[in-house]
Amino acid sequence: MGIVNEGNITDVVIESLGKYGDISDRQREIMTSLIKHMHGFVKDVKLQHSEFLEACSYLERAGKLCNENRQEFILLGDILGVEVLVDMMTNPVDGKTSESTVLGPFYRENPPVLPKGASTIQKHFDNEETAYYEGYIRDENGKGIAGVTMDVWEDAPNGVYENLDPDQPEYNLRGRFETDENGHYAFVAVRPVPYPIPEDETAGELLRYMGHHPNRPGHMHFIISKDAYRPLISQIFDAESEWLENDSVFAVKDSLIGTFKPASADLGTDLHFEFDFVLQAEAGALAAE
Numbered sequence: 001m002g003i004v005n006e007g008n009i010t011d012v013v014i015e016s017l018g019k020y021g022d023i024s025d026r027q028r029e030i031m032t033s034l035i036k037h038m039h040g041f042v043k044d045v046k047l048q049h050s051e052f053l054e055a056c057s058y059l060e061r062a063g064k065l066c067n068e069n070r071q072e073f074i075l076l077g078d079i080l081g082v083e084v085l086v087d088m089m090t091n092p093v094d095g096k097t098s099e100s101t102v103l104g105p106f107y108r109e110n111p112p113v114l115p116k117g118a119s120t121i122q123k124h125f126d127n128e129e130t131a132y133y134e135g136y137i138r139d140e141n142g143k144g145i146a147g148v149t150m151d152v153w154e155d156a157p158n159g160v161y162e163n164l165d166p167d168q169p170e171y172n173l174r175g176r177f178e179t180d181e182n183g184h185y186a187f188v189a190v191r192p193v194p195y196p197i198p199e200d201e202t203a204g205e206l207l208r209y210m211g212h213h214p215n216r217p218g219h220m221h222f223i224i225s226k227d228a229y230r231p232l233i234s235q236i237f238d239a240e241s242e243w244l245e246n247d248s249v250f251a252v253k254d255s256l257i258g259t260f261k262p263a264s265a266d267l268g269t270d271l272h273f274e275f276d277f278v279l280q281a282e283a284g285a286l287a288a289e
């Protein structure tokens, strides 16, 4: 079947899969669904050729923006809610372990390794609210896990991440901590403030095309990892933050919202934030204990 018309074009393309080269079952599954959905979309909106060319030129411009500091396609995927959906497919909610959410583009490898309770603050801002973050990282049986690595990073009180702000010291508000023998972690940082994701160039074009805004609610990022457990990439959100109900990248989950409370004098910070995590053991890890 090679002669096409509007009625058979989708089947013709799908039937061509694997005809001139081996493809795996997964490749066939992905391509079949992609072709069905793309053809469905084109028919749905009766896409015109001028619009197709505009889309190609848009993708060309997006591609030219990509470099080691800016991954434009991840950003576009975030604005469309695709990264958060992929994360949901990769790390399904099981009701027992902590929920994940998007990594975002601002993680830096090898942050400063700091002792439990130390501060990530290297520069002070007039509007900052300092906070003591602490909690337990446990397994599914409720047992604290010792020696868990926890990378944390957040924006500064001016709404900018350190690596995008020439006026902040390197690795400001970033750190790597470890849980103690009871699975307890603690560090000092600031209350994160809402900030806009990059809204220049093609990301901004997409936001405007969608009639959406660029803002994210205040959040602290985490990567929590330990051998024999699934790494947890997540964020915790300030219950009182603006944009909580309307995050530009759709990454807020109910279970990740926490409350900043006034700190007691012994903590030496303005606020206190307590949050516990539960890690999912890799298959067989708990049994081997």
Ligand code: BEZ
Pocket (backbone or CB within 6 Å): 075, 078, 102, 103, 104, 105, 106, 197, 198, 216, 249
């Ligand atoms: C962030 O949380 O840092 C982020 C996530 C997705 C897109 C842009 C920023």
Ligand code: FE
Pocket (backbone or CB within 6 Å): 104, 106, 155, 219, 221
């Ligand atoms: Fe962020």
